[in-house]
Amino acid sequence: MTATTAIEITGLTKSYGDTEVLRGVDLTVPTGTVFALLGSNGAGKTTLVRILSTLLRADSGTASVDGHDVTGQPEDVRGSISLTGQFAAVDDILTGRENLELVARLRRLRDARGIATALLARFGLSDAGGRRAGTYSGGMRRRLDLAMSLAGDPPVLFLDEPTTGLDPQGRIEVWKSVRELADRGTTVLLTTQYLEEAEQLADRIAILHEGRVIASGTLAELRALFPPATVEYVERQPTLEAIFLAIVGDHDNHARHDDAVR
């Protein structure tokens, strides 16, 4: 079961007082996929991620991650996951390298230095590694945050709104990192309120609305739920984002992004 299913959720509920946040969530995330949980603010995305990462207890229902029950075996779940929360949880006073070494040591990995060096290089932070994280830009902080989550290569990664509050360049940087993760076979559950982000990154998408999953499947499957639109040929105008990136001269990212859009 663990070989094919990374996350299995059945009938999960959670209320805060009279407010029902989750009203019976069922969800299956296959191993090695990038799974986007799409929903507006207050749909319950963060609550679900917090339950899956053992920070919060569900009222009823079951959830397992990498074959471990979140209520019964929270220690094992924590060993299998990494969480990147909504706000970059990095230590501003430590340098980028020290942040990575800290996480590697807490995970009891051998050669924390070597792991930090490799992650800094992988996330384009080698030059900034010796600087305090407090001096980083928003995009760099997010990348460091992601890099910290990857120390020890946990099989399952939760990304809670990974690009909220980032500028377009920062967002493209994060997207690029997530795609690389997917290529390495990590299961990624990401929450987002941006439709484009789900479309760009995810193999499968679930729509969470008012505490329930109301649709789930690949983009093609979701598209099939709706009648095809009438085909019309229109001149393709560049998006404002494409214009912005062209003007500020980030050609590399621009090309990559444009490629992905196509």
Add this chain to the structure above:
Amino acid sequence: MSGHLVHDTSVLLTRSLRHVLRSPDTIITTAVTPVAMLLLFVYVFGGAIHTGGGGKYVDYLLPGILLITVASGVSYTAYRLFTDVSGGIVERFQSMPIARSAVLWGHVLTSVLATLVSLALVVTVALVMGFRSGAGVLAWLAVVGLLVLFTLALTWLAVIPGLTATSVDGVSGFSYPLIFLPFISSAFVPTAGMPGPVRWFARHQPVTSVVDTIRDLYAQQHVGTEGRLAVAWSVGTLLVAYALAMRTYRRTIG
């Protein structure tokens, strides 16, 4: 599990000590208020205060000033913990396979070490101002031991606002009563001159027994019931504060 706790605590202690070393001003500001009080009381009010012992006022005053140093030191612990909680890094640690209480122990031990450095600064200033004690090594060790115990107790108390506060002001507000408590004790003046109810309170609160014990140790006098009471107060506060802090931790962080 206990092996985890020691390993994880030492990793987090290293991190937290780095914070202190990179803002050494926190150690100095911890010592500034007590040193200012030391100067004010010795050189301004001291001449009018009669302690009845016949010794120098700075000798009488130092133990109380040391406790004020502890109180101002632990307020930084509350602040550092609050910053960690509100910044989300505690949540990151909690989602990792580490001993649950290591996050708190890292901060608590940092508090003890940083406070000891501040205490050493204050004692140095007192020595310059003429404080003298004939206390031997054992008596000094007993003073340090009692101060460490007292710091541990107040630090666990400080963990609670550090976890629950919703603003920086709320965190720093908690230390005012702790700094004020020595004023209604034998720290500055003998309790004998206080009116009835105040005297009763002063004689039955922990600061007085801790201050009197340290004073006796410095004066090479026999430490009897007062010493046992000081240890009992400190250990009692420590246990209650620890239990409350851990309960708050489980509730607020999960």
